[in-house]
Amino acid sequence: MPKIAKRTLTRGQKLSVQDWNTPTAAVAGAINGGIDPQNQQLSVAPFSLTLNFPRLPAYAFGPVDGGDPDPALVAVPFILPPLQDDWTDTITDQTPLPILKSASISLDTGMGNNIVTDAFDSDDAATHPQGSSFISDKAYIYDLNVAIKEKDQAIIYGFGADASANVPRKTVWETSISGLALFNDTVTRFNPLYLEIGNVVINPKKTYVLYISAPQLWTGYQDDSGHTIRGMLSNLTVRLNFESPLLTRDGANENAQNIPNNATGAMSLPSVAVDTATSNSLITARVGTAANGRVQRNLEILDGVALDAMPSGRDINGVQPVTESITSPAAYTVIAVPLFGGWNDIRSQDINTVGLPYFVQRKPSDASDQWPGYLLDRRVITIGQPFTIHNVLFVHNYYGHSFRNATSRYPWYQGTPRTEWPASIPPVPPGQWDSAIVPTSANFTTAVGVGILNGLRTDAKNYQQVAYASWTPDTKQNLLIDRIKLGGSAPLFGAGTRTSISPLGPYDQEIFQIPVVPNIIGGGGTRSYYDQGGPFYVGRGNLSTYQRNSVGIVGGGTRSPLTAGGETQIEVRCLMYDVAGLNAGSTSEDPIIRNPNPTDTCYVGMGGCFLYIIGKAENITTYK
Amino acid sequence: MSNRKITDVQFEDGVVISGRHLQQALDDTIDTFNNLGPDIDASSWVQLQTSIGYTERRWDWDQKSATGPTEVIHEAPFMPGQDTTVTNPVDAIRVKGYTPLGIIVQPTLTSTDTTINYGDNCWVWEASIWCQEPATINDIDVHLHCDIDYNPATPDGYYSDNWQWGGVAPNPDIVSGDWVEDVTLQVVVDSPLDPQDPTQTSLESNKTQFSVDSQYCNYSKDWSNDMLPSPSSIVGLPGIDVRLWGLNVGARNMGLSIPARSRVRFIIVLPDWSNSNANNRWTELNETSAYFSWPSTPWRYQGYSMTINSLERRLSK
Numbered sequence: 033m034p035k036i037a038k039r040t041l042t043r044g045q046k047l048s049v050q051d052w053n054t055p056t057a058a059v060a061g062a063i064n065g066g067i068d069p070q071n072q073q074l075s076v077a078p079f080s081l082t083l084n085f086p087r088l089p090a091y092a093f094g095p096v097d098g099g100d101p102d103p104a105l106v107a108v109p110f111i112l113p114p115l116q117d118d119w120t121d122t123i124t125d126q127t128p129l130p131i132l133k134s135a136s137i138s139l140d141t142g143m144g145n146n147i148v149t150d151a152f153d154s155d156d157a158a159t160h161p162q163g164s165s166f167i168s169d170k171a172y173i174y175d176l177n178v179a180i181k182e183k184d185q186a187i188i189y190g191f192g193a194d195a196s197a198n199v200p201r202k203t204v205w206e207t208s209i210s211g212l213a214l215f216n217d218t219v220t221r222f223n224p225l226y227l228e229i230g231n232v233v234i235n236p237k238k239t240y241v242l243y244i245s246a247p248q249l250w251t252g253y254q255d256d257s258g259h260t261i262r263g264m265l266s267n268l269t270v271r272l273n274f275e276s277p278l279l280t281r282d283g284a285n286e287n288a289q290n291i292p293n294n295a296t297g298a299m300s301l302p303s304v305a306v307d308t309a310t311s312n313s314l315i316t317a318r319v320g321t322a323a324n325g326r327v328q329r330n331l332e333i334l335d336g337v338a339l340d341a342m343p344s345g346r347d348i349n350g351v352q353p354v355t356e357s358i359t360s361p362a363a364y365t366v367i368a369v370p371l372f373g374g375w376n377d378i379r380s381q382d383i384n385t386v387g388l389p390y391f392v393q394r395k396p397s398d399a400s401d402q403w404p405g406y407l408l409d410r411r412v413i414t415i416g417q418p419f420t421i422h423n424v425l426f427v428h429n430y431y432g433h434s435f436r437n438a439t440s441r442y443p444w445y446q447g448t449p450r451t452e453w454p455a456s457i458p459p460v461p462p463g464q465w466d467s468a469i470v471p472t473s474a475n476f477t478t479a480v481g482v483g484i485l486n487g488l489r490t491d492a493k494n495y496q497q498v499a500y501a502s503w504t505p506d507t508k509q510n511l512l513i514d515r516i517k518l519g520g521s522a523p524l525f526g527a528g529t530r531t532s533i534s535p536l537g538p539y540d541q542e543i544f545q546i547p548v549v550p551n552i553i554g555g556g557g558t559r560s561y562y563d564q565g566g567p568f569y570v571g572r573g574n575l576s577t578y579q580r581n582s583v584g585i586v587g588g589g590t591r592s593p594l595t596a597g598g599e600t601q602i603e604v605r606c607l608m609y610d611v612a613g614l615n616a617g618s619t620s621e622d623p624i625i626r627n628p629n630p631t632d633t634c635y636v637g638m639g640g641c642f643l644y645i646i647g648k649a650e651n652i653t654t655y656k
Numbered sequence: 657m658s659n660r661k662i663t664d665v666q667f668e669d670g671v672v673i674s675g676r677h678l679q680q681a682l683d684d685t686i687d688t689f690n691n692l693g694p695d696i697d698a699s700s701w702v703q704l705q706t707s708i709g710y711t712e713r714r715w716d717w718d719q720k721s722a723t724g725p726t727e728v729i730h731e732a733p734f735m736p737g738q739d740t741t742v743t744n745p746v747d748a749i750r751v752k753g754y755t756p757l758g759i760i761v762q763p764t765l766t767s768t769d770t771t772i773n774y775g776d777n778c779w780v781w782e783a784s785i786w787c788q789e790p791a792t793i794n795d796i797d798v799h800l801h802c803d804i805d806y807n808p809a810t811p812d813g814y815y816s817d818n819w820q821w822g823g824v825a826p827n828p829d830i831v832s833g834d835w836v837e838d839v840t841l842q843v844v845v846d847s848p849l850d851p852q853d854p855t856q857t858s859l860e861s862n863k864t865q866f867s868v869d870s871q872y873c874n875y876s877k878d879w880s881n882d883m884l885p886s887p888s889s890i891v892g893l894p895g896i897d898v899r900l901w902g903l904n905v906g907a908r909n910m911g912l913s914i915p916a917r918s919r920v921r922f923i924i925v926l927p928d929w930s931n932s933n934a935n936n937r938w939t940e941l942n943e944t945s946a947y948f949s950w951p952s953t954p955w956r957y958q959g960y961s962m963t964i965n966s967l968e969r970r971l972s973k
Binding site: 077 | 657658659660661662663665666667668669670671673675676678679681682683685686688689690691692693694695696697698699700701702703704705706707708709710711712732733735750781782783784785786788789794795797799801851852854870871872873874882883884885886887904906908917919959961963965967968969970971972973
């Protein structure tokens with residue numbers, strides 16, 4: 033909607049009815065026809081990408097074997113792709129572009145100026161148990177380097193066999209944070225930190241990678257007894273703050289699933305009528321007929337529109353305003369869901385020892401060598417305001433470096449390091465012996481799902497699937513979007529994975545699309561990278577919004593949603609398994625190289641995996 | 657009736673309408689609808705959702721040992737609520753106003769529990785965010801997951817703590833739900849005037865005294881009947897049948913107004929309890945033990961999901 037033109041009345045000019053009729057009719061027409069973002073003061077919406085790392089040991093940022101110039105690091109790739117209704121093969125001038133504006137970084141340092149020590153990899157764990165904190169005069173231990181780099185997506189430019197094709201090259205933002213910035217002297221703290229970034233325009237068809245390193249964690253300090261004491265990062269939380277253009281609401285045109293069938297997104301425009309004076313009529317304030325223009329009455333009608341505060345979007349139960357003028361009451365939104373982030377990298381040889389919930393493990397009474405257990409993590413997310421899920425992306429992280437010095441192989445686990453790869457076994461190059469291996473077992477399966485549920489804490493619980501995919505190394509190409517190699521220096525580009533024996537190419541991380549139901553895998557997508565169903569509405573319901581449109585079924589078909597308009601939670605699950613056994617076991621084979629999953633096969637890399645739920649959130653008021 | 661929102665100009669019958677007043681009224685009106693402000697464009701808030709959490713590792717990385725920990729363990733991201741190893745008095749009390757009421761009110765000790773050591777500490781998991789713009793915190797919701805088995809007598813699930821007793825059977829002197837009563841959620845905002853001083857924080861919300869009977873939840877009837885992926889859907893795995901049970905504590909629809917440029921901290925506190933009864937300590941890996949106690953480091957017993965739902969206002973371009 034163009035701006036409404038003013039009329040300038042000059043002194044001595046004889047007023048005509050057009051001086052009055054034209055502007056008021058234009059205002060009424062704008063209200064009745066819909067008001068676009070260009071006529072709104074608050075014309076962009078914030079959204080955030082919050083990445084949480086519960087625990088990062090010193091080892092995560094230590095040196096690497098083999099003299100590779102790239103130190104170990106933690107990195108998380110992310111994509112902010114166009115939403116389904118804005119999806120095009122190439123970016124156009126109509127594609128909404130998010131803008132990265134700022135970031136905040138926080139650690140848990142207790143209530144004050146503490147450093148959390150890492151006794152697993154410190155030399156004197158007994159004196160400095162892990163998790164203990166102490167007053168620090170060594171703030172440098174928390175020096176942080178943070179960067180965001182950009183790379184072309186392999187799904188667009190091709191999956192190259194050369195590691196350099198998977199390396200993010202373009203730095204869009206980087207900064208170094210002194211540990212002193214987090215806390216200072218003996219009583220103060222400055223945590224979380226706020227960092228102004230400026231205006232970094234995000235290309236929706238590029239992959240971005242957040243790099244974090246804390247090189248001084250490993251350096252640590254020498255205590256009075258000469259022991260090396262190292263630090264760790266507790267609950268590192270990085271929040272990237274973006275701006276989104278305002279977007280139109282999802283509705284019938286997008287085939288939105290699970291959307292209230294009497295609030296399907298269609299706008300019901302108001303009908304504001306103002307008087308139009310006729311020529312030679314007496315202009316009045318309020319008396320007379322429409323032909324008299326009735327100046328005050330017209331103004332009061334428009335004033336009443338303003339007094340009603342022009343509701344738009346949806347309330348917490350998904351109810352749309354009876355009438356509304358705001359044409360773009362929605363905005364981009366992302367939920368970043370951390371998975372498996374509570375431990376170091378998880379490898380085949382850790383399976384019987386690391387001990388995670390849901391991980392059915394070999395017990396002392398189990399005679400089985402290769403226990404065919406599974407590795408599962410889940411997050412439950414509470415639904416607040418309604419929104420629609422357009423894309424679900426999953427980052428599988430395999431990054432796990434190795435390091436040994438004269439004393440031990442790390443991670444040291446306080447004197448019980450992992451099994452070493454014998455130097456005598458080719459073809460692994462020196463320096464890459466104990467790095468992570470990307471799983472290649474034909475039976476290794478990764479399955480990722482998103483569901484909604486209702487009836488929590490009741491006897492009437494129901495789930496409805498929102499998105500789902502599973503893949504093996506042989507089928508992953510059907511869902512793969514991009515691969516990332518994190519190092520910066522040839523020829524290895526980092527020691528995060530032992531790439532020389534990986535037949536699938538050199539990469540540390542992969543990004544997959546988890547199609548929204550009905551998730552019929554295959555083909556080029558017109559709504560996303562691959563085929564998938566329409567946007568999936570998620571929101572609480574009341575008596576007017578509990579009846580929902582049908583939803584897709586995994587593998588095809590539709591049905592009424594099992595949650596019946598009453599969803600209160602989102603659940604995310606990631607399951608990894610291999611019917612031949614995830615653990616390295618103990619067989620008569622070579623104790624190190626063992627099929628199907630060699631000792632250092634890495635199921636979860638350092639920092640964990642992430643799932644992104646990307647969609648469109650609707651504007652609301654604070655009081656609804 | 658009169659104009660109240662858009663313009664101060666009021667026209668009255670019988671009074672000559674001047675061009676100047678007409679111009680002003682029209683300008684005010686057109687300016688208003690050409691540039692809708694937040695007072696009129698009132699649905700100007702959007703939701704930001706934050707999901708954090710992790711799956712806790714068991715304390716004993718060599719799970720064949722059934723005799724208790726001999727190693728130093730990771731604690732982070734849970735850290736002691738009271739840290740007596742530091743000399744800075746600020747650090748001595750990390751959680752404001754935390755008083756364990758459930759466990760501490762159990763006064764009767766059996767002969768084996770003569771040196772009860774309850775309530776002298778707690779464990780804190782704290783996540784914090786920066787709010788550059790004014791925000792409204794609506795929901796903080798925490799799920800403590802475990803995979804309790806159908807049959808506690810022969811546990812397949814590695815985590816057999818069902819919270820009711822702090823184990824699969826009542827411990828001496830423990831009333832059902834004692835542990836859960838002392839779980840606490842807090843939302844804390846640093847002082848706008850002295851944000852770097854942890855003694856000046858504002859406790860915006862404190863929720864505690866949860867009832868195990870109302871917070872306890874079974875996320876699904878069984879694995880095969882909820883969503884994918886589920887272990888039951890895996891062909892070829894042995895008969896693993898684990899339920900997703902858990903505890904859900906939270907505060908919904910709070911409407912906490914957070915000023916701009918604030919540090920907001922979200923805190924969950926788990927009570928610490930241990931006594932001299934060997935069955936109440938690190939025996940959960942001993943499959944013959946009747947007790948699976950909520951011990952002195954209870955954070956080891958579950959996975960965690962925390963959701964923070966907040967509203968922030970749209971911005972000017």
